[in-house]
Amino acid sequence: MEVGRSRHRPKVCPRRADVSIREQPSVSKREDESTLMPICALIIDDSSVMRKIVERSLRQAGINLTQVFEAGNGAEALALLQVNRVDLILCDVNMPVMDGLEFIKQLPGVANAKGVPVVMITTEGSEHHVVQALSSGAKGYIRKPFTPEQVREHVVPVLAGKS
Amino acid sequence: MKSANPAFADDGTYERWIPLLEVAAREVFELMLGCHLTVPETFDESTPEFTAMVGMAGQLCGVLSVRCHSNAAALMTSKMLGVDLDKVGPEVSDALGEICNMIAGNFKNKIAGLAEGCMLSPPTVVTGNDYTLHSLADLPAPEIRLLFEGLPIVICLEVHS
16 A cells, blocks of 8 residues: 655645734635645545545645645554644545544544644545534545535635634 | 335335436546546447446445446546556556445435445456356346447446345
8 A cells, every 4th residue: 555655754844834924814815825825735545546536636726735645544644644744634534444534533642733624535425424524623525526626615715724 | 026125115216216326427427537428329238347346235235336348447547547548557446446436425425315324335346357246136237328438338236125
């Protein structure tokens, strides 16, 4: 299983909170900046094809990705986050070893991941799953199949701190 | 046949799912691959080399399968990943499995109660065409035959009542 392209080269990305803002921007301006501001993302899915599709959709959505880490399940993601910092996490729900909901529950225990927004991307579309994910700490929920526009609709507000 | 499951009462409910399955498949191809599936006038009856399957368990038990030839599977992968067709490699099976998984998920999300009451298995993909698939399905297994960029694909829902 491929786990993080930069697994052996730990790198600290500039945290979004470190970026000083001289004037208080409007909401739309903040959202625009969210797409322009370079971010590091972690994509968690047991399908390598789906991880590539999510990355491609993020880029097509206008998200400025400087680096993308990949993990095949929640446990690999937690290990990756011990040595890497990211700005955004996109996570599948149904995965082997550790599913997405368990990953979210354990995420607060990782110092590097504090305050990092998580958006779930899954075929599970039931209200129960959505409520469970959001109550566990997810900031957004995208159902497969999805378009880059839908990814943008869910991710940009999260990056802008609206959710 | 009298079913213990009210979802399969003899009121045509099961038959009404078939158009929903086709819609679910069309949406996946349009949203994820940017392609419109078309209805064939004639259909290539040769046995496809790729079969992706997703099991369904709960209020609906059965198997959803997507079958296609290798050229269609490669083209789907190419369009999903946005890479040239000649760059497509072993990820074909993974891609076809994901398509099958998304069709199954999209289908069950369209039917009241199934989104929560039916679980999906991870996808399984069989390559080659010298095999026989046997499931415990005891209802007629309708096949939806469509064309993807002119290439035949078959979507089949085998249901156990």
